[in-house]
Amino acid sequence: MSRIRKKNQQLIIEVASEQFATHGYAATKMVDIALAADIPKANVFYYFSSKDKLYYAVLKTVTQPLLEASQPIEQLTDPVQALSEYIEAKLRISRDHPHASKVFANEVMSGAKSLPEDIGRELFNQSRMIIDKFSTWSQQGLMDDIPAHHLMFTIWAATQTYADFGWQICNVMQKEQLDNDDFKQAAQFITQLIIKGCGVHAKQ
Structure with missing residues (x-):
């Protein structure tokens, strides 16, 4: 895994952790995670193809x-x-x-x-x-x-x-x-x- 890919995945996971912790799984949307991470929603889906997979991570x-x-x-x-x-x-x-x-x-x-x-x-x-x-x-x-x-x-x-x-x-x-x-x-x-x-x- 490249350094940039690993860094981007880590950022998404950290932001998702805070979003899931604050709002819960059901209420958290991928777009919310993208906005909080200040990255395009497409980038989130590039690394994690579904909310389930991101939650698992x-x-x-x-x-x-x-x-x-x-x-x-x-x-x-x-x-x-x-x-x-x-x-x-x-x-x-x-x-x-x-x-x-x-x-x-x-x-x-x-x-x-x-x-x-x-x-x-x-x-x-x-x-x-x-x-x-x-x-x-x-x-x-x-x-x-x-x-x-x-x-x-x-x-x-x-x-x-x-x-x-x-x-x-x-x-x-x-x-x-x-x-x-x-x-x-x-x-x-x-x-x-x-x-x-x-x-x-x-x-x-």
């Missing part, structure tokens, strides 16, 4: 990092290190892909009616892997006997809220936007909360 910008974020859980045997890296990765997604994260959240809250089947299947398989790993750590005595699925839900909620409820968080903190130090502090606090609250031990 937007979802991939957040679901692919979400799938990659769980690699520490899958690959590492030390729960302290794995959870720390997982939480940091989840917060990076909220920081780097706030609009796409909102699009994904809106899609889930509406019943995932437009979520592509392959993405849904990958996310489900990832969830099963995380739950199984948490259960294994509990059985090994590296973590308290906790309901693994609720721990996973708690981490999702604690990290994704920084994107999905970004306006409210910034309003409370009296900031236009959060900076890297804010996300670093959030990662440290959430990690400490999970590790101490669930009795997580480092593997010797």
